[in-house]
């Protein structure tokens with residue numbers, strides 16, 4: 001029988017890759033999207049435009065994690081076998097600006113889903129398997145290197161603190177109410193679908209735009225931070241694998257290798273024969289009140305118990321993202337030419353100013 005999955009955060013990077021995976025496995029997929037004044041479903045467009053898929057095996061529902069009734073209503077209406085809780089205000093720097101909202105989506109949002117599952121299981125006797133998107137950001141000021149499932153947490157941001165809360169809630173609901181709930185402690189994972197204010201995508205977008213003359217400089221914060229970066233497409237497979245186990249558990253998902261933001265820049269610019277030192281400048285506004293200096297994951301448990309291993313190394317990831325964004329920058333260039341032709345006085349909105357900082361925040 002066809003399995004049914006419910007995904008929160010379906011319009012995000014991971015949500016979109018997970019949809020690709022679950023549809024390819026024959027699932028019926030339901031996702032919660034937020035009402036927005038502008039489009040927020042671009043990452044799902046390839047499915048939305050497919051009449052064989054949209055509203056046949058993929059269904060989108062308006063809702064919000066902070067609204068308990070959203071989650072409860074969808075669970076009772078669609079009886080999902082699996083719930084993947086990926087929704088979050090997921091930007092660490094922004095969590096310092098909006099700590100309360102971050103706590104509400106990441107922390108209370110997860111509690112809403114767990115409570116709804118508990119109540120559903122109690123009243124119907126049916127079981128739902130739950131995936132919690134835990135984060136390596138919980139390790140924060142790392143207490144050992146590399147980090148594994150038993151490494152103590154030391155979060156360094158409102159986001160990290162909220163993720164720790166959601167992580168322990170998941171463990172507690174598993175132990176208290178016999179819920180098949182697993183936490184994936186995922187280290188940074190990236191892709192051409194990564195949000196453009198996360199550092200990797202900010203860099204790969206800039207490479208193409210600088211090459212096309214659409215941008216002069218790339219302004220970044222701490223270049224010395226070290227991260228264990230993997231490919232999002234590989235990581236959603238691990239999420240699915242966790243929910244196929246007889247016993248729920250928590251797993252670190254990582255590549256076991258880390259490089260600095262500086263080295264990432266060097267590799268991405270070098271892909272198009274450019275020296276990053278000519279283009280990258282520091283803007284202190286991108287520094288964080290407390291930084292996570294390094295993250296390096298040990299995925300031994302996932303390898304042994306799930307049979308999961310990363311398939312994409314850092315060089316392949318950088319090339320994938322840089323090449324994708326290079327093509328995007330060609331499109332940007334054509335739009336720029338077109339706008340200038342339509343309005344040679346340059347008074348168009350938005351203005352194309354080469355000296356303007358391209359991305360405004362984070």
Ligand code: NAP
Nearest residue numbers: 009011012013014064065086087088090133135186188189
């Ligand atoms: P993302 O691209 O930022 O996507 C976040 C998703 O959450 C979006 O669909 C967003 O909707 C949705 N969302 C935000 N607030 C919501 C709310 N109040 N109610 C319902 N949905 C809400 O994040 P991602 O990279 O895919 O990450 C997925 C999950 O894994 C997140 O929980 C993140 O914290 C966690 N995680 C990510 C990484 C990583 O490196 N990517 C590592 C560890 C853990 P909109 O599209 O409308 O904004």
Ligand code: G4F
Nearest residue numbers: 090092135136137187188197198199220221222225286362
């Ligand atoms: O790309 P980032 O913003 O990712 P960060 O903070 O590591 O968080 C991501 O990974 C977590 C897993 O560990 C997730 F839980 C979280 O949701 C998110 O997906 O920043 C990476 C590093 C940081 O040290 C930051 O200080 O890059 C440094 N950085 C330097 N300049 C910058 C910039 N980060 C951003 N976003 N923008 C900059 O201009």
